[in-house]
Amino acid sequence: MLIKILGSGCANCVNLERVTREAADDLGVVAEFEKVTDYADIASYGIMRTPGLVVDDEVLLSGRVPTREQVRELLAPLAPASA
Amino acid sequence: MSAVQAVRSRPVLRRWLMVGSAAILWVALYSVNLPWWDWLVYDVAGLDEGSRLGSGVHFFFYDSVKIGLLLTGIIFVVTVLRSFMSVERTRAMLGGKREGFGNVLAAGLGVVTPFCSCSAVPAFIGFVSAGVPIGVTMSFLIASPMVNEIAIALLLGLFGIGPTLLYAGAGLLIAIVGGFVLGRLHVERWVEPFVFETRLRGRVIDSTLGLTWDDRIAMGVEEVGSILRKIWPYLLVGIGLGAVIHGWAPEDFFAQYAGADNPFAVPLAVLLGVPLYSNAAGVLPLVEALHDKGLPMGTLLAFMMAVVALSLPELILLRRVLKPRLIATFVAVVAAGILVVGYLFNAVLA
Numbered sequence: 001m002l003i004k005i006l007g008s009g010c011a012n013c014v015n016l017e018r019v020t021r022e023a024a025d026d027l028g029v030v031a032e033f034e035k036v037t038d039y040a041d042i043a044s045y046g047i048m049r050t051p052g053l054v055v056d057d058e059v060l061l062s063g064r065v066p067t068r069e070q071v072r073e074l075l076a077p078l079a080p081a082s083a
Numbered sequence: 084m085s086a087v088q089a090v091r092s093r094p095v096l097r098r099w100l101m102v103g104s105a106a107i108l109w110v111a112l113y114s115v116n117l118p119w120w121d122w123l124v125y126d127v128a129g130l131d132e133g134s135r136l137g138s139g140v141h142f143f144f145y146d147s148v149k150i151g152l153l154l155t156g157i158i159f160v161v162t163v164l165r166s167f168m169s170v171e172r173t174r175a176m177l178g179g180k181r182e183g184f185g186n187v188l189a190a191g192l193g194v195v196t197p198f199c200s201c202s203a204v205p206a207f208i209g210f211v212s213a214g215v216p217i218g219v220t221m222s223f224l225i226a227s228p229m230v231n232e233i234a235i236a237l238l239l240g241l242f243g244i245g246p247t248l249l250y251a252g253a254g255l256l257i258a259i260v261g262g263f264v265l266g267r268l269h270v271e272r273w274v275e276p277f278v279f280e281t282r283l284r285g286r287v288i289d290s291t292l293g294l295t296w297d298d299r300i301a302m303g304v305e306e307v308g309s310i311l312r313k314i315w316p317y318l319l320v321g322i323g324l325g326a327v328i329h330g331w332a333p334e335d336f337f338a339q340y341a342g343a344d345n346p347f348a349v350p351l352a353v354l355l356g357v358p359l360y361s362n363a364a365g366v367l368p369l370v371e372a373l374h375d376k377g378l379p380m381g382t383l384l385a386f387m388m389a390v391v392a393l394s395l396p397e398l399i400l401l402r403r404v405l406k407p408r409l410i411a412t413f414v415a416v417v418a419a420g421i422l423v424v425g426y427l428f429n430a431v432l433a
Contacts, residue, residue: 010201039403040277043208048170050202063170063197064302 001031001078006042006052006062013051015065020053023071029079098297113152120145139330146322146368150237154314154364155307157236162306165197166299170206172196177215177223182266185219190258193226194251200228200397207404212281217274218266225417226258229392233310234363241371249428250384257388257420264416273409317365325372338377348382349425353418356389366390380432385425393417 003020007013017033024031036042036054045054049063053071060074120141124130130137173196177189198206203224210220230251238247294302341348359366370383398410405413 008204039204039208040281043205043212043281046209048174048202048206048209049198050205063202 001029001075002034002056003031004034004036004052004054006036006045006047006054007050008037008039008042010050012065016051016053019066019068020071020075022068023075026068026072027075027079029075098300102300109152109156113149116145116148116152120148135330137330139326142329142372143322143326146325146371147319149240150318150322150364150368151311153236153240154233154311157232157239158307158310159303161232162197162303163299165195166294166302168192168196170196170198170202170209173223174210174213174215177210177219178213180215180219182216182218182263185216186222186259186262186266189215189219189222189262190226190255193223193258194230194255196223196227198227200394201400203397204400204403207401208278208281211274211278216266217271218262218264220262221265221413222258222262225261225392226255228394228397229254229258229388231363231391233314234367234387234391237363237367241367242374246380246384249380250387253384253424253428254388254392257392257417257424261416261420265413268412270409270412273406273412275404275406278404314362314364317362318368321365321368325368328369328372329375332372332376335377337373341378341382343379343381343429348379349385349422349429352382352386352425353389353421356386357393357414357418358395359390363387363391379429381425381428381430384428385421388421388424389418392421 001024003024005013005017005020007016013035017035021033042050042052045052045059047059047062051065052062053060053066053074055075055078061071066074124137124141124144125132128140130140132138132141173192176192177185180188207220207224210223211217235247235251238250341351366387370387374380374383393414398414401413402410
């Protein structure tokens with residue numbers, strides 16, 4: 001699973017990455033994290049409010065920092081069945 | 084079943100009871116604020132009401148609590164209301180609109196859309212790549228920071244409904260006309276080319292879909308916390324300066340040098356305001372104290388607009404998508420609008 005955190009290094013992006021890592025750990029998902037800080041790249045996902053959460057090139061969330069539980073719910077259906 | 088059990092078993096009822104109690108607590112605190120500090124500063128601490136120290140100390144504590152309460156209440160209400168709007172929806176409404184009407188709509192949406200200038204760049208790219216004209220996008224970007232909930236909350240609390248409406252009306256007008264003028268100047272040539280090359284992929288998600296009332300209320304509480312955490316240093320410095328001016332500055336000092344009869348007062352206020360990076364919360368206590376000392380409202384509103392609408396950090400961010408000539412033109416157009424508003428209010432309100 002490739003998880004991208006979209007945002008230009010603001011506090012919200014750091015928080016989003018933290019809760020996402022925690023949620024991935026909870027689910028036992030092995031994920032690769034990537035930070036997307038380039039504005040053209042961020043905008044190309046259609047995101048207009050940072051931070052954004054993109055998993056396997058699908059935008060799951062933008063504009064706010066969710067709770068760990070919310071990220072877990074978002075990630076759960078995408079996690080490999082064997083996990 | 085007792086009343087407590089009845090409430091516990093019904094989360095909807097419990098939610099609205101909590102919101103209601105918070106509202107009652109807010110009103111109670113707001114109404115005891117003045118008698119409380121009167122009593123504590125003048126009666127208990129024994130400071131003289133007419134003395135510089137006494138009135139300065141009273142101003143500081145009374146204003147800190149009053150502004151804190153106003154911000155808490157209005158940020159909460161506005162955040163909950165705005166959770167029904169989103170930048171995505173705003174963009175959809177602006178797509179394909181012509182200039183003119185588009186500028187008016189964009190300025191209005193700039194006020195009601197939840198938006199932080201830290202997202203100005205992705206929003207700019209998002210708007211332009213969705214076919215919103217540059218001038219219309221600019222109207223949105225000018226109105227959004229200028230007519231924001233913090234400014235409205237504080238103006239309303241400190242100056243009342245009249246100056247608040249003037250400020251909001253003038254801010255909208257500057258956003259509409261400023262964006263229209265920038266559109267007429269065909270500033271597209273001064274936008275970094277990659278903006279036009281950006282192609283949107285994937286489906287656009289609306290970040291507000293599927294929110295429950297509990298989510299919206301939680302967002303309101305979080306927003307109050309995050310804004311207060313961010314602005315309290317500005318607020319305390321602003322109120323502190325205000326208290327010093329309130330207590331110590333001679334009565335006619337500012338009016339004498341920067342009164343309505345001095346034609347350079349408004350441009351000076353704008354020049355001072357642009358490099359000052361603060362927000363409405365830091366500026367308004369200062370504006371209040373200066374107004375008490377006889378500075379005219381037009382000059383003060385111009386100062387405040389220059390501080391909140393033209394901030395260096397936002398301009399530096401926008402440099403990623405706008406060439407220096409466009410940034411300079413943007414600043415010039417908005418500053419000119421603020422100057423006109425300042426002179427006009429000084430003339431009308433005098």
